[in-house]
Amino acid sequence: MSHSAGGPQGITGRTRLFAVLGDPVRQVRAPEMLNPVFAELGLDAVLVPVHAPVARLSEVVRGLQWTGNVDGLLVTVPHKAAARDFAEVHSEAVRLAGSTNALRRDPDGRWYAENFDGTGFVAGLVAAGHPPAGKRVTLVGAGGAGGAIAAALVLAGVARLNLVDVDRARVRTVLDRLSGIAGGRLHEGTPPAGDTADVMVNATPLGLRTDDPLPFDPTRLAPGTVVADIIMSPRETRLLRTAASHGLPVHHGDHMLTHQLRLYRDFFGLYRRQDGEQPA
């Protein structure tokens, strides 16, 4: 990567590319978060949104991977599970989560898949004063993000994790995948299993639209139950507003992403260039 005239403001033929893939993609926050990091570090790189239709994910990803100046991909809904197929190497987090949200081209040309959703979410909880170790957690939603968060919560030492999804096959898949590390702490729950939890997490898409039903009823939770959402836009979901008005502590979705930033920096090797270092 070469010296920059200030990140995306000064895109030239030498600029390196990163893309965030979703369907839809309008809601992604990664460009606004990572492009200032590139600029701050003096890296000549830009992150752009890529609207990859579900039926054409393979064509879009393969095209980007053949592109010589694409160094990395971020992946969001609904591509996180399918995107594993486009990496030759998977991290332990990807294997446990069953999905990836970040792929990079390694120096040997192979693509390496990571997943920072779970560690980002747990780091956000810890930073907000809600460390999950030793706690009873109920997680609603066993899809791509839910599976990653379940793995991270188990690794973070929860006392018990109840996993809930209307699609029970998804729950069983996550239970199977984490059986080796969960040691009896992971269970299928059914709403309102959460009413005795210390932390209730929404990892479903419910709340993206203002007329979505609530993923669970926060008014039935015990006082002090932390209500967490992974939806970033809108920041104040109806779930969090209802929980807050019921006097419960709430945890916003953007924590999961902001706490992934330094993980991305390490993963993609985004470091300030030394003076005198040769551009690539």
Next chain:
Amino acid sequence: MSHSAGGPQGITGRTRLFAVLGDPVRQVRAPEMLNPVFAELGLDAVLVPVHAPVARLSEVVRGLQWTGNVDGLLVTVPHKAAARDFAEVHSEAVRLAGSTNALRRDPDGRWYAENFDGTGFVAGLVAAGHPPAGKRVTLVGAGGAGGAIAAALVLAGVARLNLVDVDRARVRTVLDRLSGIAGGRLHEGTPPAGDTADVMVNATPLGLRTDDPLPFDPTRLAPGTVVADIIMSPRETRLLRTAASHGLPVHHGDHMLTHQLRLYRDFFGLYRRQDGEQPA
């Protein structure tokens, strides 16, 4: 296309994408030229360089075409002829040139291919006070750019066009393609056929590297012969420096691109949004 916070400086999930494809791509100037236009017009769009290897052009282009927020592609060396295959509709200029340098997604979803190299080059000559109408022109290089420039020179009313290329099959291809419009004015030339020309044009890649041989010897040309280069980087090629030191008028390669800017604006429909217009 929606309102912008200032073009590439403010890339979000809603930003529309344009790409310029080349192999290599480091030398392209289009991002520096078009991104300020997007910003000036208040369009939420960004043009990025895409390094598409020759052997993988199809995969890269198809991936971009499946991407929902890609609106247009610019194409440079060596992809201009092959890129025709990725458009359902070809302009007359593309048919005459045998190549394309700009593709857009039309509202009906089809891709439309244009070629502005020839018209851009001729517009640059005219603006610089060297209108080619009625002149004898020798064009060295019958590749992608040369073919486009040959077509535009014939359409612009040159008295005679001598086309020169070490690959004589290329010359014959261009002669065949333009036979319907050239009316006996287009001929295969052999260096130093140009020594009786009014305008000598280099449309070969010779001059991209400082140790390249000259495409023709400008010191043997008659006084007043205009020496034109289409190489943009370096701006002062050895050909142009030699010609200038020999007292000949010179015409730089960047004219061809700068005079394509307003053509791109029309082609891609890049107009300032009206106040109150709804974002797409």
